[in-house]
Amino acid sequence: MDRQDRLQNFEALFWQLSRDVEHLWKDIYAKTFPGSQSRIMYLLEQSGPMKMSELANSLHITAGAVTTASNILIENGYISRLRNEEDRRVVHLDLTEKGSRILHELQNEGRAMMKLVFTDIxxxxxxxxxxxxxxxxxxxxxxxxxxx
CATH class of the missing domain: 1.20.5 (Single alpha-helices involved in coiled-coils or other helix-helix interfaces)
Known part of the structure; x- marks a missing residue:
């Protein structure tokens, strides 16, 4: 097998592994945060408080989709609305302590799954x-x- 064949074989395996691992992680998060809820939670964890419009732009979804998903997350106590002190019309979303704790638990579950995936390495x-x-x-x- 020449280098080009090895690279093509690697590429196929890389994409298969990427898809499979992504599905395993999505399954872990989807149990608690279905659909765009998990993506909102992840972005807030990574970036800190964000406006709904920033979330919509980052996730490439409509403002209405962000509103729908964030209302569910707020009702369940995972995120909260923060009013801007200088401009009360500006609302940011941020993780609550409960949201951070749940994300941490899901990440630990994902890490345990990754250990199983790579256990023989x-x-x-x-x-x-x-x-x-x-x-x-x-x-x-x-x-x-x-x-x-």
Whole structure:
């Protein structure tokens, strides 16, 4: 098998693994946060308080979809509305303590699942994979800078 064939084989395996792992994580989150609710929770965790319009733009969904999903999250105590002190018309959404705790529990469940997925990989292979991924990320960043 030549390098081109190995790269094509790797690409197919990479995409299959990516899809399978994404589905496993989605299944974990969907039990508690179905649909766009999980994406809203994730963004608020990563970015901190955000306006609904910012969430809609980041998630590429309508403001109405954000409102519907966020109302459910608010009713269940996972997020809250924060009024801007300078402009009371501006409303931000933020995680509550309960929302942060639930996200942490789901992340732990996901990490446990990942340990099972990669249970047969040796420490040496894990280190090699980590090095490979770091190099690939660096290559992507270099390409992005070049294309700016």
């Amino acid at each position: 040796t420490d040496a292979d894990l280190q090699t994979m980590t090095t490979i991924y770091q190099q690939a990320i660096a290559n992507i960043e270099h390409l992005q800078k070049r294309n700016q």
